[in-house]
Amino acid sequence: xxxxxxxxxxxxxxxxxxxxxxxxxxxxxxxxxxxxxxxxxxxxxxxxxxxxxxxxxxxxxxxxxxxxxxxxxxxxxxxxxxxxxxxxxxxxxxxxxxxxxxxxxxxxxxxxxxxxxxxxxxxxxxxxxxxxxxxxxxxxxxxxxxxxxxxxxxxxxxxxxxxxxxxxxxxxxxxxxxxxxxxxxxxxxxxxxxxxxxxxxxxxxxxxxxxxxxxxxxxxxxxxxxxxxxxxxxxxxxxxxxxxxxxxxxxxxxxxxxxxxxxxxxxxxxxxxxxxxxxxxxxxxxxxxxxxxxxxxxxxxxxxxxxxxxxxxxxxxxxxxxxxxxxxxxxxxxxxxxxxxxxxxxxxxxxxxxxxxxxxxxxxxxxxxxxxxxxxxxxxxxxxxxxxxxxxxxxxxxxxxxxxxxxxxxxxxxxxxxxxxxxxxxxxxxxxxxxxxxxxxxxxxxxxxxxxxxxxxxxxxxxxxxxxxxxxxxxxxxxxxxxxxxxxxxxxxxxxxxxxxxxxxxxxxxxxxxxxxxxxxxxxxxxxxxxxxxxxxxxxxxxxxxxxxxxxxxxxxxxxxxxxxxxxxxxxxxxxxxxxxxxxxxxxxxxxxxxxxxxxxxxxxxxxxxxxxxxxxxxxxxxxxxxxxxxxxxxxxxxxxxxxxxxxxxxxxxxxxxxxx
Amino acid sequence: xxxxxxxxxxxxxxxxxxxxxxxxxxxxxxxxxxxxxxxxxxxxxxxxxxxxxxxxxxxxxxxxxxxxxxxxxxxxxxxxxxxxxxxxxxxxxxxxxxxxxxx
Numbered sequence: 001x002x003x004x005x006x007x008x009x010x011x012x013x014x015x016x017x018x019x020x021x022x023x024x025x026x027x028x029x030x031x032x033x034x035x036x037x038x039x040x041x042x043x044x045x046x047x048x049x050x051x052x053x054x055x056x057x058x059x060x061x062x063x064x065x066x067x068x069x070x071x072x073x074x075x076x077x078x079x080x081x082x083x084x085x086x087x088x089x090x091x092x093x094x095x096x097x098x099x100x101x102x103x104x105x106x107x108x109x110x111x112x113x114x115x116x117x118x119x120x121x122x123x124x125x126x127x128x129x130x131x132x133x134x135x136x137x138x139x140x141x142x143x144x145x146x147x148x149x150x151x152x153x154x155x156x157x158x159x160x161x162x163x164x165x166x167x168x169x170x171x172x173x174x175x176x177x178x179x180x181x182x183x184x185x186x187x188x189x190x191x192x193x194x195x196x197x198x199x200x201x202x203x204x205x206x207x208x209x210x211x212x213x214x215x216x217x218x219x220x221x222x223x224x225x226x227x228x229x230x231x232x233x234x235x236x237x238x239x240x241x242x243x244x245x246x247x248x249x250x251x252x253x254x255x256x257x258x259x260x261x262x263x264x265x266x267x268x269x270x271x272x273x274x275x276x277x278x279x280x281x282x283x284x285x286x287x288x289x290x291x292x293x294x295x296x297x298x299x300x301x302x303x304x305x306x307x308x309x310x311x312x313x314x315x316x317x318x319x320x321x322x323x324x325x326x327x328x329x330x331x332x333x334x335x336x337x338x339x340x341x342x343x344x345x346x347x348x349x350x351x352x353x354x355x356x357x358x359x360x361x362x363x364x365x366x367x368x369x370x371x372x373x374x375x376x377x378x379x380x381x382x383x384x385x386x387x388x389x390x391x392x393x394x395x396x397x398x399x400x401x402x403x404x405x406x407x408x409x410x411x412x413x414x415x416x417x418x419x420x421x422x423x424x425x426x427x428x429x430x431x432x433x434x435x436x437x438x439x440x441x442x443x444x445x446x447x448x449x450x451x452x453x454x455x456x457x458x459x460x461x462x463x464x465x466x467x468x469x470x471x472x473x474x475x476x477x478x479x480x481x482x483x484x485x486x487x488x489x490x491x492x493x494x495x496x497x498x499x500x501x502x503x504x505x506x507x508x509x510x511x512x513x514x515x516x517x518x519x520x521x522x523x524x525x526x527x528x529x530x531x532x533x534x535x536x537x538x539x540x541x542x543x544x545x546x547x548x549x550x551x552x553x554x555x556x557x558x559x560x561x562x563x564x565x566x567x568x569x570x571x572x573x574x575x576x577x578x579x580x581x582x583x584x585x586x587x588x589x590x591x592x593x594x595x596x597x598x599x600x601x602x603x604x605x606x607x608x609x610x611x612x613x614x615x616x617x618x619x620x621x622x623x624x625x626x627x628x629x630x631x632x633x634x635x636x637x638x639x640x641x642x643x644x645x646x647x648x649x650x651x652x653x654x655x656x657x658x659x660x661x
Numbered sequence: 662x663x664x665x666x667x668x669x670x671x672x673x674x675x676x677x678x679x680x681x682x683x684x685x686x687x688x689x690x691x692x693x694x695x696x697x698x699x700x701x702x703x704x705x706x707x708x709x710x711x712x713x714x715x716x717x718x719x720x721x722x723x724x725x726x727x728x729x730x731x732x733x734x735x736x737x738x739x740x741x742x743x744x745x746x747x748x749x750x751x752x753x754x755x756x757x758x759x760x761x762x763x764x
Binding site for chain 2: 362
């Protein structure tokens with residue numbers, strides 16, 4: 001039923017887009033033309049390579065396991081047309097949304113006019129980043145079971161959202177985290193600090209997304225890194241500045257629809273190959289000689305010798321990738337508590353009219369997100385069977401390209417042109433995914449700055465609707481522009497840990513104070529401030545001294561081991577033979593690395609904190625700081641106002657005022 | 662702020678409200694704790710009792726796989742059960758409370 005509505009909505013949006021194009025060609029063409037134009041300029045060579053790949057691919061197809069070296073080449077014409085369709089569709093939505101965005105409530109919360117079902121799809125679209133879409137299936141394709149286990153926490157996180165925060169936030173809040181927290185505290189300091197925390201979380205997450213987007217687009221269609229960042233950034237700013245929450249919501253809904261269609265299509269093809277027999281599917285994994293040899297190499301690292309079916313079976317057992325259980329538990333805590341503290345997720349609950357709609361939207365989102373991760377298993381294992389782990393590694397060592405390669409392979413098995421079409425479709429899904437996630441983040445960060453800091457701290461709440469919307473638009477523009485600049489500046493930085501950091505800050509800083517504000521009578525201003533400050537600083541500080549940072553002396557020590565191993569290998573070779581090209585390159589790199597000296601950014605020789613995920617320490621610290629801070633400086637006013645907050649959050653009495661206001 | 666004034670502390674003492682929030686608190690935190698315990702059994706079990714995770718259940722499919730998959734169904738189950746209880750009990754109590762207060 002929901003699928004049908006989405007299809008109707010998408011068709012409607014398409015026709016709106018077509019109409020919009022006819023009416024306002026100049027407006028629609030501007031952002032879209034940037035990536036399209038720049039592509040042919042610097043990319044003459046890859047186009048030739050594409051043509052070659054097309055002719056050679058069918059010849060190589062019958063013997064996939066013999067030639068382990070693979071390539072991923074997109075058909076530029078088809079891919080760019082699909083991108084244009086998405087850009088046109090979303091810009092059509094923006095033009096339509098811009099006409100309805102008149103008040104601050106329209107801009108931040110779509111006027112409370114999003115239905116539960118729509119919001120459910122939008123939450124799913126807001127939440128599932130390219131990392132879940134490409135990264136998790138890649139992990140499964142290379143490490144089997146551990147990739148699947150990793151995906152579980154991302155769904156379980158929504159139980160916290162559903163049971164603890166969704167409905168109370170809908171009932172007690174308005175547009176931002178600051179609104180919930182400032183209800184019975186001193187509004188100015190609380191709003192200021194809540195805004196800083198929101199901007200911090202959103203910036204960490206946004207940076208990771210932008211850098212990922214730039215690299216992905218560069219890899220997929222050969223657009224230079226900077227151009228991709230600017231292209232994505234311009235679209236994202238356009239959606240948010242002109243269309244506010246309405247446009248952001250629909251971009252997220254369209255993306256979720258595309259993502260689920262892509263996942264269903266590929267899973268169907270994967271299962272068709274296995275004759276729709278799950279048991280046979282798993283037997284194929286265990287019996288695949290390529291997976292077996294891949295796993296036996298992984299197992300060798302632990303000094304375990306595995307071969308044949310035992311190695312294949314090992315692929316379905318834990319421990320090939322996630323090797324530090326404490327780190328896993330720590331990440332699990334950050335996910336389970338952090339998702340419910342993410343400002344861009346919290347903000348989605350202000351877009352629905354009632355607590356019932358908020359409840360319905362989380363449940364729908366849970367089915368979409370969970371369904372997606374279950375399908376991801378099929379994609380990941382399907383990629384391992386059909387492409388071999390060796391083939392996937394040859395394109396990207398992290399496995400991020402597994403789903404895309406799978407789409408091309410499965411399509412090409414039917415007809416070569418279908419391979420290009422599927423790949424182009426999946427690339428377009430990845431593109432839409434990036435746009436939907438970054439737009440949500442920019443909107444959340446701008447709402448914190450414009451609504452909390454400008455309107456309520458600087459202007460004391462005295463700003464008319466026109467001024468509020470203007471402030472929101474200018475802020476979104478500035479935030480988006482900063483996002484682009486940070487994205488370009490961070491190209492060479494290691495940003496992989498930033499997503500985990502965003503969740504850790506949300507879990508250690510935001511969630512404790514939100515929960516205590518809603519459920520604890522004694523909670524007050526001092527508690528909010530100490531909780532947010534300590535939780536945020538603890539998470540960031542622990543990551544700064546964790547193994548996520550680069551430690552030159554540690555790198556050098558590792559490189560020395562590689563040098564010794566490779567030199568032994570060289571010595572063992574028969575006279576006259578030399579190391580393979582790959583090995584000699586690795587040796588040369590290891591030799592340079594082994595001379596590295598110095599300390600990390602924090603002046604450390606080795607990590608002080610051994611876990612990559614700080615949650616297990618920073619979350620209890622955040623809770624303790626919030627509780628102790630509030631007990632140290634009790635406030636009678638906050639206690640007296642608890643009845644109001646508690647009645648409101650439980651029943652929604654008085655809520656209609658908050659929406660109209 | 663020309664909003665309608667509510668006597669919040671009177672509502673908070675209303676027996677209907679007390680019943681509502683007792684029922685809600687017990688349900689919400691109870692099931693939240695259950696879901697957390699069930700979830701953390703997965704990484705803890707995979708790390709410290711890998712033997713159990715390797716036991717084959719159907720064909721080559723082992724306990725670990727079934728357990729990870731069950732996480733999805735347990736989460737969905739809790740969500741649906743909560744929706745059922747909330748629609749039936751919590752929403753009804755809220756409506757009755759609002760009717761009684763003539764809001």
